[in-house]
Amino acid sequence: MPLSRSKAVLRAQVIKSLAHPSRIQMVAALESGERCVCELAEVVGADMSTVSKHLALLKSAGLVSVEKRGLNQYYRLKCPCLASFFDCVDGINETHSKSMRAACAR
Amino acid sequence: MPLSRSKAVLRAQVIKSLAHPSRIQMVAALESGERCVCELAEVVGADMSTVSKHLALLKSAGLVSVEKRGLNQYYRLKCPCLASFFDCVDGINETHSKSMRAACAR
DNA sequence: TGACTACTTGGCTATTTTTGCAAATAGTCT
DNA sequence: AGACTATTTGCAAAAATAGCCAAGTAGTCA
Numbered sequence: 001m002p003l004s005r006s007k008a009v010l011r012a013q014v015i016k017s018l019a020h021p022s023r024i025q026m027v028a029a030l031e032s033g034e035r036c037v038c039e040l041a042e043v044v045g046a047d048m049s050t051v052s053k054h055l056a057l058l059k060s061a062g063l064v065s066v067e068k069r070g071l072n073q074y075y076r077l078k079c080p081c082l083a084s085f086f087d088c089v090d091g092i093n094e095t096h097s098k099s100m101r102a103a104c105a106r
Numbered sequence: 107m108p109l110s111r112s113k114a115v116l117r118a119q120v121i122k123s124l125a126h127p128s129r130i131q132m133v134a135a136l137e138s139g140e141r142c143v144c145e146l147a148e149v150v151g152a153d154m155s156t157v158s159k160h161l162a163l164l165k166s167a168g169l170v171s172v173e174k175r176g177l178n179q180y181y182r183l184k185c186p187c188l189a190s191f192f193d194c195v196d197g198i199n200e201t202h203s204k205s206m207r208a209a210c211a212r
Numbered sequence: 213t214g215a216c217t218a219c220t221t222g223g224c225t226a227t228t229t230t231t232g233c234a235a236a237t238a239g240t241c242t
Numbered sequence: 243a244g245a246c247t248a249t250t251t252g253c254a255a256a257a258a259t260a261g262c263c264a265a266g267t268a269g270t271c272a
Contacts, residue, residue, distance in 0.1 A: 002131060002134065002135055002149050003130065003131050003134035003135075005127060005131065008127040008128070008130040008131045008134070009127045010199050011127075011130050011192060011195050011196065011199070012125060012126055012127045012130055013199075014195045014198050014199060015121060015124050015125045015130070015195060016125040018121050018125075019118060019121045019122040019124075019125040020118055020259090020260085021111060021114040021115045021117075021118045022114070022260095024109065024114040024117050024118055024121070025108060025109050025111065025114045028108060028109035028114070029108055029109075036218080036219090037218070037219060037220090038217095038218065038219085043108050046260095046261080046262095047261070047262055047263085048218080048219070048220090049219085049220070049221080049261085049262070049263080049264095050260075050261055050262070051219095052219060052220055052221085053220085053221090053260080053261090054260090056220080056221095061198070061202070062198050062199065062201060062202025062203075062205070063198060068219095068268090068269085070218090070269070070270075071216095071217055071218045071219080071268085071269055071270065072217095072218065072219085073218075073219065073220090078198075078201065078202075079194070079197065079198050079201065081193075081194035081197060081198075082194070084190060084194065085191055085194045085195075086117060087187075088185070088187035088188065088190065088191045089117050089120045089121060089191075090116075090117065091185070091187060092120050092167070092168050092169060092184075092185050092187075093116050093117070093119075093120060093168065095168060095184065095185070096167070096168025096184075099168070122229095126229090126230085128230095142248080142249090143248070143249060143250090144247095144248065144249085152231080152232090153231070153232050153233080154248080154249070154250095155231085155232065155233080155234095155249085155250070155251080156230075156231055156232065157249095158248095158249060158250055158251090159230085159231085159250085159251090160230090162250085174238090174239090174249095176239070176240075176248090177238080177239055177240065177246095177247055177248045177249080178239095178247095178248060178249085179248075179249065179250090213272105214271105214272090215270100215271090215272085216269105216270080216271085216272100217268100217269085217270080217271105218267105218268085218269085218270105219266105219267080219268085219269105220265105220266080220267075220268100221264105221265085221266070221267090222263105222264090222265080222266090223262105223263090223264090223265100224261100224262090224263095225260100225261085225262095226259100226260085226261080227258105227259080227260075227261095228257100228258080228259070228260090229256100229257080229258070229259085230255100230256080230257075230258085231254100231255085231256080231257095232253105232254100232255100233252105233253090233254095234251100234252090234253090235250105235251085235252080235253100236249105236250080236251070236252090237248100237249080237250070237251090238247100238248085238249080238250095239246105239247085239248085239249100240245100240246080240247080240248105241244100241245085241246080241247105242243105242244090242245085242246105
């Protein structure tokens with residue numbers, strides 16, 4: 001039985017939220033602990049308003065949570081499985097770049 | 107040390123290739139074995155040309171490989187880790203929908 | 213209260229992605 | 243060769259994303 005469209009849409013919402021280099025860098029930064037928006041803006045080198053929108057996306061996908069302390073909003077990862085998720089992605093890239101090199105050498 | 111931009115871009119290429127409901131349905135269908143383009147078009151309910159383009163994307167990201175036999179192009183998954191990848195995604199969705207319900211009940 | 217800092221939101225433009233139709237390509241079969 | 247099937251490619255329109263600036267909100271601190 002094929003995966004239903006609605007389940008595919010739910011998966012896509014989460015995956016889309018990770019489908020941007022800046023958001024991937026932000027998540028990677030959050031793997032070592034919570035960060036406020038301006039720290040993440042520093043990490044990715046973008047306008048704070050842009051970073052804030054990226055974070056809103058990650059939040060609505062359920063990947064991060066926020067806590068306000070003083071003037072700052074501290075974002076943190078909600079889900080411990082992302083490390084293995086990225087391992088899988090990196091593995092695909094390694095395999096793929098190898099097969100690309102082999103194809104070019106041919 | 108933060109994740110470099112170039113590594114984040116590489117990860118994003120793979121993740122983007124999965125960031126669409128139709129492509130997710132296609133990958134799910136391929137989990138039970140190879141499929142030709144017209145079978146996958148049936149699964150997602152889209153024009154075959156559209157499906158062909160989705161598949162080209164998955165291929166260039168290194169997720170699938172193709173083999174031509176007769177008139178058909180048979181696509182298959184290149185990477186066994188996708189199941190756990192989607193488990194992680196589904197887990198995020200479950201956690202998130204629970205917290206959404208809790209927020210609404212409040 | 214007023215100045216200041218951290219952040220979010222609105223608005224706008226630019227870019228990227230998605231889609232189907234039509235045309236081109238490639239293999240099969242008589 | 244000619245008809246037929248499966249797939250890919252070119253094109254153009256529509257939709258979704260990303261980015262920045264400016265303006266608004268909220269907490270802090272003198």
